[in-house]
Amino acid sequence: MYGMEQINTATGFANAKFGSSKGQGAKGFDEPEIRILELSKYVIKFELLNTDLSVANSLRRIIIAEVPTMAIDLVEVKENTSALHDEFIAHRLGLIPLQSFNVDQFNLSDQCACSSMCAQCSVQFKLHAVCSDRDQMEVNTRHIQPLSDAPIIPVQYVNDKGIEEDPILIMKLSKNQQLDMNLVARKGNGKIHAKWSPVATCQMRKEPIVEIDQDKINRDLDIEKRKEFVALCPREVFAFNDYRNAVEIENSDKCIQCIECLRFAQANNLERAVKIAEREDKFVFTVESTGVLTPEDIVSRALQILMRKLYELGTQMKKYGVNAD
Amino acid sequence: MPSQNEHMKDESNGNDFHELFNDLKLHEPLKKIDDKWKLVPAFLRLRGLVKAHIDSFNHFLNVDIKEIMRANQLINSDIDPTFYLRFTDINVGFPKIEEDFEQHNLMPHECRIRDLTYSAPIHVDIEYTKGDRIFLKNQVLIGRMPMMLGASNCWLNGMDHDRLAAIKECPYDPRGYFIIKGVEKVLLIQEQMSKNRIIIELDSKQNVCAQVTSSTYERKSRTTIVHKNDKFYLKHNTFTDDIPVVVAFKAMGMETDQEIAQIIGTESMYLDGLALSLQECSQLNVLSQAQALEFIANKVKSLKSFQGRPKTKLEEARDILTNVILAHIPMSKHLPYFAKCRYLGLMIRRIIEAVHDPSKLDDKDYYGNKRLELSGQLISLLFEDLLKKFQFDLKKQIDIMLQKSKKEKFDALTCIRADTITQGLEISISSGNWSLKRFKMERKSVTQVLSRLSYIAALGMMARINSQFEKTRKISGPRALQPSHWGIVCPSDTPEGESCGLVKNLALTTHVTTDSPEQPLLRICIDLGMEDAALLGGDELYSKKHFLVFLNGQPIGVVKNPHKFVRNFRFLRKRGRVQEFVSVYLNDHQNSINIASDGGRLVRPLLVIEKGRPKLQQMHIQDLIIGLKDFNDFLSEGIIEYLDVNEENNALIALNEEGLTEQHTHMEIDPFTILGCVAGLIPYPHHNQSPRNTYQCAMGKQAIGTIGLNQLNRVDTLLYLMTYPMKPLVKTKTIEIINFEQLPAGQNASVAIMSYSGYDIEDAVILNKSSLDRGFGRAMYIRRYQTDIKKYSNGATDIILPGVTQKDSRKTFMNKKFHALDGDGMARVGESLGNGDVFINKYTPVINETQSGYMNQVDISQLEFKSQAQSYKGANPAYVDRVILTSTPENPFIIKMITRQSRVPEIGDKFSSRHGQKGVVGLIVPQEDLPFSEKNGWCPDLIMNPHGFPSRMTVGKMIELISGKAGVLSGEFKYGTAFSGDPVEEMGKILIKYGYSFDGKDCLMSGITGEILPCFVFSGPIYYQRLKHMVQDKMHSRARGPKSVLTRQPTEGRSREGGLRLGEMERDCLIGYGAANLIMERLMISSDQFVVYVCNKCGFIGYEGCCVYCSPNHDNVCSVKMPYACKLLLQELQSMNIRAQIKLTDV
Known part of the structure; x- marks a missing residue:
């Protein structure tokens, strides 16, 4: 776990401003703001405040599809006597997450100055495995050897206690089978192929608002009914206070808008007593990295891409005489 | 009921004896026996499905073949009366092959790869004369018998997984098929009417008639008695005309009318019915046996006799009466025709009864009147025919040799040629034409190539029943689902269209019997107090006080106390004194007891109930699970019993413990066994509209998946394999039992049931691009190309050359289309083949007129060759996977080239869930555009339009989704077994427990705008199958292209790059619209x-x-x-x- 301040200084996005604040100003927002709720090695949870749904969703879409990473893109098979055939293995190799902290050093291969491949746009690996002395052998990401000193290597997962987990299994070889391949990793993004997407999931939700008219509920419902009301919610948003014998809101954040409570209220003629809504200016994000980038890095890169896009849009609009505001 | 509870308490304080026999306790609801269904896999280890084929073939190999030999033992010579050749024993060995004077064991996989026949030698022991001495010779080869995989003489029989793996055989392979010249052939189960039984029906003129199809080893014939104008006639195809039945009686020695009347029945109903027939006979002035025979002789169709001296008409008539009419009724020494007369009398009796009461007509479609003919019986028919042919040829050869040479030197062994039997069997099985000369039988498409599209397709094929009805006839009777199909035939699995209902499939626990001997049964009947029919006349036989006993359709005697007789008989069966498949059945309508031991009957196991309680106890199941006991133990303990379709009529069968009453005699093992193995894949089928299950049965066979564990070693012409198949999340017991989990065909897709874009109308589905990138629906397409390098009679051979054309052989550069070729003229393994690339660069010699002479050796260097290069066709490239070079005895050099393609789903590919809900891919959407769950970022792999539900009513699919979702959340597989399965209420509770809505609906957000979708979306995992129909194999268009030579019109069909036809109806539209120039352009200028x-x-x-x-x-x-x-x-x-x-x- 990282400390909060450390993150702020390290990435400098905690209170980042972006976009044209005037544009949103029309809707009456303050400066957009990000507040980090949780951060671990692979997951970040943060709030995006004072901005519009379109901005939040753009951020989500960019995280999934447009943050560039590295992934194996070209496999040259020299020897494959395994049970699985070449395309099969190549597909699996492509999906292996590679640590892409230095992805900025590389060019996209179609934008690179070189004609086919160079150190600027690709990283070479070698995969060589022979099963000679055992009945069966597992080929995993440790068998992938980098041929250059670029720090792009397959992800090695670490569990909560900081201990390395088993490397990713690629395939199994049985006796006297061997595998000899040259692998080339390239830069790309999730739009081209899912293997370049840096995230496992990127979830976004509006913060829910749950309000109950405590007086009304606690007055009109008997205790049994109140308990029933509390038990109804699949997400345990409500709690039953045993001292007061009353329904309370325990954690409105958990609400998934299943409207079970609303239905119950309607059935008991308490239409107005329960209100469920969502905040239009606050978004909770959970981004789970595949390990190719740190989660905070993914978000900051996504924000940069978004800013660049907005900037480009602004200049283009100006060019055609439209007021960018 | 509190009073009862108190009563119970009082009792339990008393002594134990009282408690045990307490009335209340007996009426307590029965405890359900857990895991009762485990009896089904225990049963399937021994019997059922494919085992029926194997059992039947084993019966042929070990019993039938010896009977056949015994019936055709002796060969005599017309030339030398002292000569004889006798077969004393016959046996079939294990599959072996001799090549280059070296013998080795032949394994099925070698046969598949090398286009060989998996067959075993047939040896006979012979005794014959040479000169005036008798010689004995053992183990003489007379032919080769194609061996059914898994039969008693197959290497695979009894092999464990490791040994199977070593010979590259899949342990889950259904077996029960043959391999003929490398092709897997199945003998489909043939459905037929019962042999040797009287069937009362209406003929085409609405006359009541009784029909008997007699079948013995020697002869098959059909005898009919028709009731026409209140008179009875005997009909048979050896007669030109119908014979009045009384004449037939007289010809068989029953000369007096009284005798005839007595054998039919002396009650007034029967006498009245017979009066006109008796009168007719006397009008014809046929009074004695001689007169009757003469009468019949005039109506015999004269047949050309092939051998021996020609017979007189009278002899022929007597011969027909003895051997052809009712051939299955034996002749006795004393009163030779009496048994036949009795049988004729019985037939007439039944007709008279049916005339008076039409309800006594037999139902032809009733499944108890059907027999299934399995591979063993079919092969046995064929083998007997071929053996006869073999012996005929042998005799002819011997006669020729005896005439030529001195008989002292002549050795009959030299005349034996093994080809007749070997070739005959091979040709029949590979072509599917069963032509038996002796019975004048000609049957087509008895065999089919085993479908290896998926494991289920292969398994389903082994359980398929083909009926002999014409497909074109528009009658619904034989096609309809019968109540007697219950538990025997799968109610869902039948094709649509012309053969709907005619092609059926066996249910999971059906077993087909093989013949078992009658003699011991007859003995037992007599021991049980039956009076022999031979000692009785008509009055005693048909007396109301007695029940007539039939053994395999023949009346053998009467009993006084039928219920006791049947009870005792069944008791003996439970004790194992009678074979378990023998059925005994009491027919109240006909006052008869029917005992059947013939082959081809359908039986199924049921739990025995005594006094309203199953004899099966929980401890028995425990014993079964730990392997202490197996199915046969339960059978011998009388816990389980086999009932055939007829005997089921005497039983009251409860579905489950809840329905048990004192009257019940049996209980189902588990109701899901009424379905077959293909319908068994469907989760919650009892919630679906029935045709949907039928559709799924057809589609499950097209699903791409795993074919067998040896799939990558196989050399089929076409193979579709799934890259990442999954076990279904919602499984059924059938799925577990038939090993579908080891060889699955489909993937658990995350499905959102909602509308998206509009590219999802008409059952189209939307796919997630990222899911495809990660391997969803990915399949391999493996294809075989084959060429043989021929040798010609003039010494020339085909040649294969490296990739340079003949004419410019001096040029060293490789032509581009030859890039894949290796130095030997065949494509290198791993090479990519594009459109037009040559993969086998073969040349055949051009044989001129002058060189074509037979033994004419030509100077090979002078020959001209023309290219016959095999080139790859297809827009998408394929890789060379394997190259196999091999040979067969007929073909010295075969090249098999196997190519492979990886296929990612694309727009237009076909997908289907397990509920007959098929659809094509309408759009592939990037993940970021797809809706996602607010809760955890979940995003669908596949979107299905909800309009697919209302009209299809596939509620099972919805329940599958909920159960699947509950399974995912709780981390376990859920069951959707038919009639049981995990209930939806519980699944809903699990969903709630894990924080989901109980109805499976989730709140999703639009991936495009980020807004919450205005409704909740029903979403969760559903098992989806990718079907073999792919656009890549079908898409086709043409601007210009080839034209056919004769008409100069554009060619037809995709394979010839043909044009798209502007047909009659399209033309009509254009005429109607008046677009004359367009018609001119389409029909002439562009054509x-x-x-x-x-x-x-x-x-x-x-x-x-x-x-x-x-x-x-x-x-x-x-x-x-x-x-x-x-x-x-x-x-x-x-x-x-x-x-x-x-x-x-x-x-």
Whole structure:
């Protein structure tokens, strides 16, 4: 776990401003703001405040599809006597997450100055495995050897206690089978192929608002009914206070808008007593990295891409005489 | 009920004895026996499905073949009366092959790869004379028997997984098929009417008739008695005309009317019915046996006798009565025809009864009247025929040899040729034509190639029943689902269309019996107090006080106390004194007891109930699970019993413990066994509309998946394999039992049931691009190409050359289309083949007229060769996976080239869930555009439009989704077994427990705008199958392209790169619209426009500037545009001396 301040200084996005604040100003927002709720090695949870749904969703879409990473893109098979055939293995190799902290050093291969491949746009690996002395052998990401000193290597997962987990299994070889391949990793993004997407999931939700008219509920419902009301919610948003014998809101954040409570209220003629809504200016994000980038890095890169896009849009609009505001 | 509870308490304080026999306790609801269904896999280890084929073939190999030999033992010679050759024993060995004077064991996989036949030698022991001495010779080869995989003489029988793996065989393979020349062939189960039973029915003229199809080893014949104009006639195809039945009786020695009347019945109903027939006979003036025989002799169709001296008419008539009419009734020494007369009498009796009461007509479609013919019986018929042919040929050869050479030197062994039997069997099985000369039987498509599209397809094929009815007849009777199909035939699995209902599938626990001997049964019947029919006359036989006992359709005696007889008989069966598949059945309507031991009956196991309680206890199941006991133990303990379709009529069968009463005699093992193995894949089928289950049965066979564990070693012409198949999240017990989890065909897709974009109308589905990138629906397409390198009679051979064309062999550079070739002229393994690339660069010699002589050796260096290169066709490249070079005895050099393609789903590919809900891919959407769950970022792999539900009513699919979702959340597989399965209420509770809505609906957000979707979306995992239909194999268009030679019109069909036809109806539209120019353009200009020069004078087609008919110099010809086909027609007419003229006028 990282400390909060450390993150702020390290990435400098905690209170980042972006976009044209005037544009949103029309809707009456303050400066957009990000507040980090949780951060671990692979997951970040943060709030995006004072901005519009379109901005939040753009951020989500960019995280999934447009943050560039590295992934194996070209496999040259020299020897494959395994049970699985070449395309099969190549597909699996492509999906292996590679640590892409230095992805900025590389060019996209179609934008690179070189004609086919160079150190600027690709990283070479070698995969060589022979099963000679055992009945069966597992080929995993440790068998992938980098041929250059670029720090792009397959992800090695670490569990909560900081201990390395088993490397990713690629395939199994049985006796006297061997595998000899040259692998080339390239830069790309999730739009081209899912293997370049840096995230496992990127979830976004509006913060829910749950309000109950405590007086009304606690007055009109008997205790049994109140308990029933509390038990109804699949997400345990409500709690039953045993001292007061009353329904309370325990954690409105958990609400998934299943409207079970609303239905119950309607059935008991308490239409107005329960209100469920969502905040239009606050978004909770959970981004789970595949390990190719740190989660905070993914978000900051996504924000940069978004800013660049907005900037480009602004200049283009100006060019055609439209007021960018 | 509190009072009862108190009562119970009081009792339990008393002594234990009282408690045990307490009435209340007996009426307590029965405890359900857990895991009762485990009996089903225990049963399937021994019997059922494919085992029926194997059992039947084993019966043939070990029993039938010896019987056949015994019936055809002796060969005599017409030339030398002292000569004889006798077969004393016959046996079939294990599959072996001798090549290059070396024998080795032949394994099925080698046969598949090398195009060999998996067959075992048939050996006989012979005793024969040579000169005046008798010689004995053992183990003489007379042919090779194709061996059924898994039969008693197959290497695979009894092999464990490791040994199977070592010989590259899949342990889950159903077996029960043959391998003929490398092709897997299945003998489909044939459905037929019972043999040797009386069937009362209406003929085409609505006359009641009784029909018997007699079948013995020697002969098959059909005898009919018709009731026409209140008289009875005997009908048989050896007679030109119907014979009055009384004449037949007289011909068989029953000369007095009284005898005849007595054998039929002396009650007034029968006498009245018979009166006119008796009268007719006397009118014909047939009074004695001699007269009757003479009468019959005049009506015999004269047949040409092939051998021996010609018979007189009278002899022929007697012969027919003895051997042909009711051939299955044995003749006795004393009163030779009495048994036949009795049987005829019985037939007439039944007709009279049916005339008076039409409800006594037999139902032809009733499944108890059907018998299934399995591979063993079919092969046995064929083998007997071939053995006879073999012996006929042998005899002929021996006669020739005996005539030629001195008989002392002649050794009959030299005449034995093994080809007849080997070839005969091979040809019949590979072509599927069963032609048996002796029975004049000709049957087509008895065998089919085993479908290896998926494991389920292969398994389903082994359980398929084909009936003999014509498919074109528009009758619903044989197609309908019968109550007697319950538990025997799968109610869902039948094809749609013309063969709907005629092709059926066995249910999971059906077993087909094989023949078992009758003699011990007869003995037991007599021991049980039956009086032999031979000692009784008509009055005693048909007395109301007695029940007539039939053994395999033949009346054998009467019993006084039928219920006791049947009870005792069943008791003996439970004790194992009678074979377990023998059925005994009491028919109240006919006052008869039917005992059946013949083969081809359908039986199924049921739990025995005594006094309203199953004999099966929980501890038995425990014993089964730990392997202490197996199914046979339960059978011998009388806990389980086999009932055939007829005997089920005497049983009251409870579905489950809840329904048990004192009257019940049996209980189902588990109701899901009424379905077959293919329908068993469907989760919650009892919630679906029934045709949907039928559709799934057809589609499950097309699903791409795992074919077998040896799939990558197989060499099928076409193989579809799934890259990442999954076990279904919602499984059924059938799925576990048939090993579908080891060889699955499909993937658990995350499905959102909602509308998206509009590319999802008409059952189209939307796919997630990222899911495809990660391997969803990915399949391999493996294809085999084959060539053989032939040797010709003149010594020339085909050759394969490295990739340089013949003509410019000096040029060293490789032509681009030869890039894949190796130095030996065959493509390198791993090479990519594009459209037009050559993969086997074969050349065949051009044989000129002068060189074509048979033994004419030619100078090979002088030969010219022409290219016969095999090139790859297809827009998408494929990789060379394997190259196999092999040989067979007939074919010295075979090249098999196997290519492979990886196929990612694309727009237009077909997908289906397990509920008959198929659809094509309408759109592939990037993940970020797809809706996602607010809760955890979940995003669907596949979106299905909810409009697919209301009309299809596939509620099972919805329940599958909920159960699947609950399974995912709780981390376990859920069951959707038919009639049981995990209940939806519980699944809903699990969903709630994990924080989901109980109805499976989630709140999703739009991936495009980020807004919450205005409704909740039903979403969760559903098992989806990718079907073999892919756009890549079907898409086709053409602008210009090849034309056919004869008509010069564009070719037809995708394979010939043909044009798309503008058909009649399309043409009609254009005419209706008046688009004349468009029609002209489509039908002529773009097709086969041709300019002909027509003579203005004679109207014939000439040349530019001249008309040959009028005069070569006549130049009054005009050019006319017409379709080439029209010009062709004109010339064809001309060639037939029809004058077709074209008159030209100015417009």
